[in-house]
Amino acid sequence: MSSYNEDDLFASVTLKKFYVIGVTTDNVNQYRLVLTPKPNSNQYFYMTTSKHKKINVGHKITVKGQLNGRLTIPDDKYNRQLPSNVLNKNATMVLVKSYK
Numbered sequence: 001m002s003s004y005n006e007d008d009l010f011a012s013v014t015l016k017k018f019y020v021i022g023v024t025t026d027n028v029n030q031y032r033l034v035l036t037p038k039p040n041s042n043q044y045f046y047m048t049t050s051k052h053k054k055i056n057v058g059h060k061i062t063v064k065g066q067l068n069g070r071l072t073i074p075d076d077k078y079n080r081q082l083p084s085n086v087l088n089k090n091a092t093m094v095l096v097k098s099y100k
């Protein structure tokens with residue numbers, strides 16, 4: 001999934017049992033999450049979701065959503081609680097529909 005073309009944008013995806021390697025919240029109580037398919041992977045997925053379910057680093061979650069492009073994980077005040085090794089790394093953005 002690290003490479004896709006423009007036709008794949010907004011395609012529905014299910015990230016099954018991905019590892020949460022970073023969690024932080026922003027000023028409007030949204031979780032900002034960084035997930036990887038394997039614990040030591042350098043393939044990152046970045047998303048935000050409402051704060052209605054407790055999520056911790058080390059949990060495995062399944063996310064249903066849509067691909068929304070690529071970004072560099074910003075090194076801003078809201079992401080400073082993420083692991084420093086993921087800041088300024090490329091990631092795939094996912095629009096979250098649901099997670100468990």
